[in-house]
Amino acid sequence: MRAVVVRQRGVVELAEVPTPAPGRGAVRIKVAAAAVNPVDLMVRDGVGGTPFAAEREQWGIGWDVAGTVDAVGAEVPEFVPGQAVIGISDRLDVSSAAQADYVVLDAGNVAPAPASVSAAAAATIPLNGLTAMQALAALDLRPGETLLVTGAAGAVGGFAVELAAAQGVRVIASAAVADEPTVRGLGATDFVPRAGSLPDAVREVVPGGVDAALDAAALGPAALAAVRGGGRFVSVSVPATPIPLRGTTVTTVLVRADRRQLDDLVARVEAGRLTLRVAETLPLSAVGTAQRRMATGGVRGRFVLVP
Secondary structure, eight states: OEEEEEEETTEEEEEEOOOOOOOTTEEEEEEEEEEOOHHHHHHHHOTTTOTTSOOOSOEEOOOEEEEEEEEEOTTOTTOOTTOEEEEEOOOSSOSSOSSBSEEEEEGGGEEEOOSSSOHHHHTTSHHHHHHHHHHHHHHTOOTTOEEEEETTTSHHHHHHHHHHHHTTOEEEEEEOGGGHHHHHHTTOSEEEESSSOHHHHHHHHSTTOEEEEEETTOOTHHHHTTEEEEEEEEESOGGGOOOOGGGOEEEEOOOOOOHHHHHHHHHHHHTTOSOOOEEEEEEGGGHHHHHHHHHTOOOOSEEEEEO
16 A cells, blocks of 8 residues: 655655554554644654654654544444544554554544545544543633633634633634634634734733633743632643743643544534635645645644545
């Protein structure tokens, strides 16, 4: 089969590799769509130095997948061949991952796909949806509390705005000026342009600072300074996690597979309560183009590779 791999730092390639077989507790998915995410560039550029996995000769690329079950390993009663599914490939120590013709995932990493959207749209759910949901769970927000979301127009930030607003949280969204209509449409109550002093701008809206912040833009200390003393802060980027000053609680959330949460996200999509955004679909062979365009910034929605 074909798979997007990295064998040399900074170089991504489409290679012919053996088609993987599902072992016990796993399924093989015929890939219909696989989203491109910033973490792909981290793996591409950090081969031999990434802190998340041991050294290896070849690294598979891609976390998000939508497709159909192709083969089922032993002890997997919940999936059958031909079933439409989504899933998350959350291991870095693999020779091929979601950006491929086929991918093998543990059954707990997979959920039935939403029937109301395309495979390309469904492929944008797992990584960013789970990250947003798990970050909000770590913040343990209550209705009426105030939440700053940085990078609110991005993939994680956009999901976080929508999910938090559904909980009755007052969301203060930070993004580029042109993104204000988008983030307000997702449920943000207040908007703070991404310019000038973020803490000062937020405190103009919420005197004393917000109860919590979800730092999807990796602003670190600038976002933390917008939180009141004793408030809560979640980072989704290890390098941008700030020191917990002023009695704040600072947590770093790194995504994990969670079948129950995937089912929840799918149910929200089916009910029309979660917005999916696809910037463009491209063939698997155009992975380099997708990565370059994503790296320039300003893209709203995900590039999705279609084998």
